Amino acid sequence: MPLDRGYEKTARFFDLFASTNDIEFYCGYAKGVREMLDIGAGTGRVAIPLAERGARVVCVEPSPAMLAVFRDKLSRNPDVAAKITLIDDFAASFDLGRKVPVAFMARGFDGFLDDEERRESVANIARHVEPGGVFVFDVWLGYEEWPLRLSDTVVRGDREYRMYDSCKIVDGKTMEFDAVCEVYEAGELVERVEQKGWGSCSTRAEVHGLLDETGFKIRREFGGFDGKPYEEGDDVMVIEAAKL
Numbered sequence: 001m002p003l004d005r006g007y008e009k010t011a012r013f014f015d016l017f018a019s020t021n022d023i024e025f026y027c028g029y030a031k032g033v034r035e036m037l038d039i040g041a042g043t044g045r046v047a048i049p050l051a052e053r054g055a056r057v058v059c060v061e062p063s064p065a066m067l068a069v070f071r072d073k074l075s076r077n078p079d080v081a082a083k084i085t086l087i088d089d090f091a092a093s094f095d096l097g098r099k100v101p102v103a104f105m106a107r108g109f110d111g112f113l114d115d116e117e118r119r120e121s122v123a124n125i126a127r128h129v130e131p132g133g134v135f136v137f138d139v140w141l142g143y144e145e146w147p148l149r150l151s152d153t154v155v156r157g158d159r160e161y162r163m164y165d166s167c168k169i170v171d172g173k174t175m176e177f178d179a180v181c182e183v184y185e186a187g188e189l190v191e192r193v194e195q196k197g198w199g200s201c202s203t204r205a206e207v208h209g210l211l212d213e214t215g216f217k218i219r220r221e222f223g224g225f226d227g228k229p230y231e232e233g234d235d236v237m238v239i240e241a242a243k244l
């Protein structure tokens with residue numbers, strides 16, 4: 001499987017531009033649970049707050065660069081590190097050797113390269129969730145193409161970070177992203193990093209079919225992370241699916 005899915009050059013900027021309001025939502029699934037599985041855990045953006053609140057989290061992540069950022073954060077926080085296990089693998093191939101009550105995938109479902117990888121991954125996740133346990137994940141449904149544009153600007157100290165990105169949809173399914181991160185000091189460009197990324201689109205009906213096929217029953221479906229039920233036309237769909 002290709003290792004660079006779109007993070008190898010820009011992983012160190014990931015947390016700066018990660019503004020998704022999903023941490024409280026995923027933390028809501030930690031109550032009374034002995035262990036959680038975070039698939040596509042990235043830099044630990046969600047796993048670390050979970051562990052800070054006492055949860056044990058097993059994290060599956062294949063990107064060397066994202067893992068390096070995650071490990072660096074853990075090296076500075078031994079209490080949190082003691083609660084987190086990192087598995088360097090893909091969703092389709094990891095093997096934990098046991099089942100968990102809660103598995104989740106934050107902002108990762110659209111990163112599968114095609115339907116085959118998505119099916120193999122969800123089937124493998126299903127194998128790791130105990131009966132009655134849940135798989136919680138979000139899906140981006142509002143896919144569209146856009147030209148290269150400035151998508152975010154963040155200032156930290158005397159540095160300004162600018163993120164530009166574009167998206168092209170090939171064959172109606174595959175998303176090809178171009179990202180450019182620029183770093184400025186006192187208004188001068190000091191670094192410019194270009195990164196290509198890939199993902200694939202899925203429809204609500206396809207996601208429902210896949211869950212059905214892999215032994216999950218949808219329990220709740222939200223239109224975001226504030227608990228609002230999903231409505232036709234929402235760009236984001238967040239699913240809580242129970243393992244049968």
Ligand SMILES: C[S@@+](CC[C@H](N)C(=O)[O-])C[C@H]1O[C@@H](n2cnc3c(N)ncnc32)[C@H](O)[C@@H]1O
Nearest residue numbers: 005040041042045063066090091106107108111
């Ligand atoms: C948008 S990032 C989200 C990271 C983290 N979950 C968060 O919300 O901050 C997607 C992550 O999924 C990982 N990823 C991509 N393909 C994957 C796969 N097939 N299996 C597991 N993780 C994958 C990427 O390396 C990346 O770290």
